[in-house]
Amino acid sequence: MVKVRPLAALGLILLFAADAAANESSRPAHAAENHVVEQEARPLSVPSPLQMVRTLHLMQDQIATGSTEAHIGQRGLLGVLDTRFMELAPEVWQSGKNVYAAVSFVLSGGNPGLLRKLLDLGSSVVTENDRPLVEGALAYVEGREEAAYNALVSLDPRTFPPTMSAQLALVQSALVVRKDPAKSDELLDFVRLQVPGTLLEEAALRRQVFVASQTDRIEKFQSLATGYLRRFRHSIYAGNFRQRLASASTRIDFGQDKSRFDGFVTMMQELEPEARRDLYLLAARASVEQGFTKSARLLSEQAQKLAEGDPVSASRAKLYRAASMITSPEEIKAAAEDLRQIDRSHLPASDVTLLDSAIAMAGHIQTMPGTPKALAEKPKPLLTKAAAEKTADTSTQAQGLEQLQALSKARDALSRVDRLIKNQASVTQ
Template sequence: MQTPSANPEQGAEPKDAPAAVPGPVQMVRTLHLMQDQIAIGSTEAHLGQRGLLGILDDRFKDFPPETWQNSKNVRAAVSFVLSGGNPGTLRKLLELGSGVVTETDRPLVEGALAYVEGREEAAQSALASVDPRSLPPALGAQLALVQSALIVRKDAAKSDELLDFVRLQAPGTLLEEAALRRQVFVASQTNRIEKFRFLATEYLRRYRHSIYAGNFRQRLASALTRIDFGKESSHFDGIVAMMNELEPEARRDLYLLVARSSLEQGLTTSARMMADKAQELSSADQASAARARLYRAASMITSPQAIASAVDDLRSIDRNLLAGSDLSLLAHALIMAEQIRKLPEPADRMAAAEPAKTLVATGAPAEPVPAQGLDQLQALSKARDALSRIDKMIKNQASSKE
């Protein structure tokens, strides 16, 4: 006896019927699922992404023109290109004419194409009228991410607002990971320290295994050197709490990176504080301990009270534990300490400074200032920020030997 479901005339599909080809919307969802795995650290997804993009590029080329009569498919094509797909997909849609891309979708298509082709002004002009809130959540988040990048140099506050929107629209996705990465540095550049700390903590807590986390940590170290903990020591405990989200070894390496970068910026108090934290985590690693001692001692040579002990520490460091750049830093820190020791005593500096003050106030010196005295004053004023120029000194020294 034949069951109803086995009768083709009653709606059953023949056994050899071809499988339905996924449409643009389904294809883009598949791509996004893979990319979201990249955000949590899947190297397999990262490696597989290029292959999947290649397959989808071919599929998008093969869709017949009538596919694009549906606005959802047009918007899926925009999402595909913003996710790394071939820009030719959008050029093809525009070439098909107004019968395919509606006047409503045209700014989105033209703006997305201009953005991925690096035509920022055209992209900004086209996308300025498109409201991310009017689009489906994923595409709206993508558009907001693009808009934030286009305006960040002109309007950091608006860029920050757009990145907030991305995080709310696309939690747990590569879009949120990218928004957090960018927003941390927007907050840093606008000196919103509390928001910077909160966002960086969120990133380290949730995305520290992301494929892009290494780049994030490098940029985080650079952002931290913009904070002068000598003037803003109240922020230090918050930064330490943020760093505690990392594993001890990664935390130690980041403290060392920030300590070194702070030295190069002349932020000696910041360098010392970071080096102290690195030293606490370096008991099992002699090379890291040596670096922490170096950065701490180098940060102390501009302090009259600490210069003697700092020099002793510098001289006692095992050079075999240091890399080439740190050996150069050690050598130049010792040279700088010697120069600082040769500066006049405080009383002599004050006496020499009075004629200089008169010169600034009146435009003419009350008495001639000896050239040697001016040289000493200039040397003194430069001593505090000399460490920020160590790398430049090294490069200049290398050039003079060539």
């Protein structure tokens, strides 16, 4: 497959757009007669709207591969095409494929004024069949969501040419995602299959990852995210994707299911070690805040493996691991000791607050009235298992109930502290 360099594509369009002007401004006056003869012999070729939009899409597809040259170049190209489209004669727009090209151009970042012009030209240009598409696309790019929804959602993308169908489905998915996430997911599947390897596929995959996370389809979320990181990790928009991926990951309780956590670890292998470590730490802290203690421990232990030589990351991982263990009767003593050993000079301010709260909570749990000694120290068995079973009576049952109640109170208190920390952090951000 031949790759088109972005600036070469831009130069092609600039050549078409500027050809006539350059000839007029740079040609000496005495050569005018020869120029007329030459034009009669070789008429100037003007690209069609469809050809110009295809060139724009070729450039934009390079953005998905990480070309900053294309990202910068598309601005100039859009400016040239804005002028070129607005100068085309009305009869050019009497072709339905050119109307689709205009809609595609506007949905790709072009001037919405072009669609207003086509609508003003009347039914000879925009037929009744095409009016919902044109009006809906205009409403969408202008931010009139309800009008766009009413015009576009009932259209069947499969009845349009491939690129137009993918763009329409991408817009429809954004319009329906709040009301019908499953439909949005289905539309994004269609886009990815319709235009593989394009910026449209990259955008669809990027959006679909978060639709899956919001609907708690964790396996699909992890599969799609892995696919994105493998195929579009160098995209200009990959940085934004990673930020949103981190945000989505903080809402998942990975401790619920081993396969869920294993899938997350597999997905993380697609990231560089440093990025992987930072994302583990972010998700681990969020898990502590939300009371996902098993998840926090698993994530912080993965971060510890990647924190060698980095005392800040190592201290944070140790903090999150210990904080996740303080409500465990068997582990609170070791967790409290780990908390006291952490060098707070290695922690950011928000984590120092979490450390102080975790130490205080560990001490409170260990000394609170009615708290069983098992929370402070795991006792050695005084009776054999058989003897214990024989001597069990209502008093030991009551003691067990007391222990459960005390542990529940401790966990509730920890949750309240964590929520307070989270609220304080959000105020300072």
